[in-house]
Amino acid sequence: MVHIIKKHWFTSIVVLLVLAFIGGIYYWVQWATARPPVNNTAPHFQVMNQAGQTADFFDLSHKVRVVYFFNYESSAAVQDMIHLQQTLKQKGLFGKDVVLVPVPLDKRLSPDLISEYQTTYKADLSGWWFPKGDSAKISSGFGLKLNHSGQIDTQGRDYTIVETDRNNIVRRVINGSFRGNALDVEEGSHGENSLLQDINFLAKE
Numbered sequence: 001m002v003h004i005i006k007k008h009w010f011t012s013i014v015v016l017l018v019l020a021f022i023g024g025i026y027y028w029v030q031w032a033t034a035r036p037p038v039n040n041t042a043p044h045f046q047v048m049n050q051a052g053q054t055a056d057f058f059d060l061s062h063k064v065r066v067v068y069f070f071n072y073e074s075s076a077a078v079q080d081m082i083h084l085q086q087t088l089k090q091k092g093l094f095g096k097d098v099v100l101v102p103v104p105l106d107k108r109l110s111p112d113l114i115s116e117y118q119t120t121y122k123a124d125l126s127g128w129w130f131p132k133g134d135s136a137k138i139s140s141g142f143g144l145k146l147n148h149s150g151q152i153d154t155q156g157r158d159y160t161i162v163e164t165d166r167n168n169i170v171r172r173v174i175n176g177s178f179r180g181n182a183l184d185v186e187e188g189s190h191g192e193n194s195l196l197q198d199i200n201f202l203a204k205e
Contacts, residue, residue: 039170043141046132047101050114050125057101060129061168064098064202069139070159072104072113077159078121080177085124087196095127097203102128105135142170161195165202172198
């Protein structure tokens, strides 16, 4: 047996190196396909928390930010945010590594609106930041397409979700409910599991 190993040691090493190379390629492909794509830099704009403290969006760069663009009159987006909030809490990510940024396109920020998120939808505002300023400018700053009415072109979906990483880079844009008919603007269907996979990945980067 020892004689056989000595005789074929070179072949054995080559085989091991080839297997290691194939394993490395497989791991890289798995990592690359799980990794959200890199897009454009997020815009600067002012945000405010429940305590009234203001900051620049970039000041939150130590956290992953999930930004929702939606019409407030439709409660589906807020309900999805609450669902995401609860899921992130279960994973220990909410507030600590990930925050939610709602951008209602049909309402201005006000104390009443912030209170309504909490009282009507039971939002835990410790992990929510609210944008100040014109929602259309914020939308265009994220590179979102606007229609003739100045509204976001959501490709027939209810609203748009933008994933922003700790380096203030937009990593993915999704149109529609991640619990229903969500579509990545470049890659197609992107449901709840895919969104959570993105968030987990970005939180660990």
